[in-house]
Amino acid sequence: xxxxxxxxxxxxxxxxxxxxxxxxxxxxxxxxxxxxxxxxxxxxxxxxxxxxxxxxxxxxxxxxxxxxxxxxxxxxxxxxxxxxxxxxxxxxxxxxxxxxxxxxxxxxxxxxxxxxxxxxxxxxxxxxxxxxxxxxxxxxxxxxxxxxxxxxxxxxxxxxxxxxxxxxxxxxxxxxxxxxxxxxxxxxxxxxxxxxxxxxxxxxxxxxxxxxxxxxxxxxxxxxxxxxxxxxxxxxxxxxxxxxxxxxxxxxxxxxxxxxxxxxxxxxxxxxxxxxxxxxxxxxxxxxxxxxxxxxxxxxxxxxxxxxxxxxxxxxxxxxxxxxxxxxxxxxxxxxxxxxxxxxxxxxxxxxxxxxxxxxxxxxxxxxxxxxxxxxxxxxxxxxxxxxxxxxxxxxxxxxxxxxxxxxxxxxxxxxxxxxxxxxxxxxxxxxxxxxxxxxxxxxxxxxxxxxxxxxxxxxxxxxxxxxxxxxxxxxxxxxxxxxxxxxxxxx
Numbered sequence: 224x225x226x227x228x229x230x231x232x233x234x235x236x237x238x239x240x241x242x243x244x245x246x247x248x249x250x251x252x253x254x255x256x257x258x259x260x261x262x263x264x265x266x267x268x269x270x271x272x273x274x275x276x277x278x279x280x281x282x283x284x285x286x287x288x289x290x291x292x293x294x295x296x297x298x299x300x301x302x303x304x305x306x307x308x309x310x311x312x313x314x315x316x317x318x319x320x321x322x323x324x325x326x327x328x329x330x331x332x333x334x335x336x337x338x339x340x341x342x343x344x345x346x347x348x349x350x351x352x353x354x355x356x357x358x359x360x361x362x363x364x365x366x367x368x369x370x371x372x373x374x375x376x377x378x379x380x381x382x383x384x385x386x387x388x389x390x391x392x393x394x395x396x397x398x399x400x401x402x403x404x405x406x407x408x409x410x411x412x413x414x415x416x417x418x419x420x421x422x423x424x425x426x427x428x429x430x431x432x433x434x435x436x437x438x439x440x441x442x443x444x445x446x447x448x449x450x451x452x453x454x455x456x457x458x459x460x461x462x463x464x465x466x467x468x469x470x471x472x473x474x475x476x477x478x479x480x481x482x483x484x485x486x487x488x489x490x491x492x493x494x495x496x497x498x499x500x501x502x503x504x505x506x507x508x509x510x511x512x513x514x515x516x517x518x519x520x521x522x523x524x525x526x527x528x529x530x531x532x533x534x535x536x537x538x539x540x541x542x543x544x545x546x547x548x549x550x551x552x553x554x555x556x557x558x559x560x561x562x563x564x565x566x567x568x569x570x571x572x573x574x575x576x577x578x579x580x581x582x583x584x585x586x587x588x589x590x591x592x593x594x595x596x597x598x599x600x601x602x603x604x605x606x607x608x609x610x611x612x613x614x615x616x617x618x619x620x621x622x623x624x625x626x627x628x629x630x631x632x633x634x635x636x637x638x639x640x641x642x643x644x645x646x647x648x649x650x651x652x653x654x655x656x657x658x659x660x661x662x663x664x665x666x667x668x669x670x671x672x673x674x675x676x677x678x679x680x681x682x683x684x685x686x687x688x689x690x691x692x693x694x695x696x697x698x699x700x701x702x703x704x705x706x707x708x709x710x711x712x713x714x715x
Contacts, residue, residue, distance in 0.1 A: 265431075271678075381415070387412055441519045441522035594606025648690045
């Protein structure tokens, strides 16, 4: 895929800026990591060339000074909120993150459950963490947050939150996803540190929105699309414009909370080191875009993907209609529609022609490969096989999987495992392909093409099974689905 972002430049410039910010404060710096710290797939999709673990690589350079605190909202635990890119709940992701950080030699000090108001599921999660030997702290919903500053910065506000005990000069605050309460956790800690006579500072490591590109740039619009459920809105930073006469981009939650942060700093230092939300950020991503056109197109595709994901979520009861309306508005601002995703009309045409589920995939060279439903294969499995044959330059009519490899799997599913559907899923087809590869040269050649599917775009005319979704994610295929079930049953 075409590259639009210089990751090496980003690592060097961003790490330098973080070290400068650490030096600016005294005893301790609370560094809020926006977005995903360990695997920022959103950034890698809209900034082709950005590595999903770039933030982790930066942090590992400071591992001897850094302590990680993971924040999760009690509300997200209660509603079993799911990370769309990984398909796991936020509370499960907390456990995954702890293991992942510690495997990299990073120290995880504790977990904070924020916005707590007696949720039973949050209590159970806290008990589970404690049994695993993980320190857990509780932060509460503060009435009047974020506007009632006198109440927030008091013993009845931040003072009610449990003080997080930390031991290192750089405290990284991260979370499974947005809206978890990272900034509020940092502000609460500044209040408690001040009461203990500790000089502490705060900064944000935020990738989006990118402050030094236009407000309605597709990259920034893609960020709005990614946070439609939070109702985040990108906006010109009014504080920065007033202080410096220079236009920068921020988002509503940071702008709204800035007076609170400034008031806290004024109580600690007598004056605030920051004059605007943009000042708080440490973000050099905009300076590392090497091909703006590539990033713009990648961001447009991300907006459309988010639209389809939200339509699916609406059908499944996970999303609200207001989110669809917002995404439609964002698409209008970006000047795009769902059919600007080339695989969408291709899959729809084949589905209409065959009157059955269909799938389409765009190869790196721009070719569109389709797959239709048959007695033996599902549309997605057929699409994958056709794509592998195209990449390997194998005749489309040639069967690269011997029928004797497929039939036993079908018999196992229907005769012994109780499946009503004899058609093979993607995982079953790939297993059959690997078996055939042991004795057939064409199958082995097709297998070698699998890494080339990473980053390809795909679309299906119906919602996929959990099995197919998992396999497409493992192959790093960026796929969308129509919000339509394959059959008319109520239970799926």
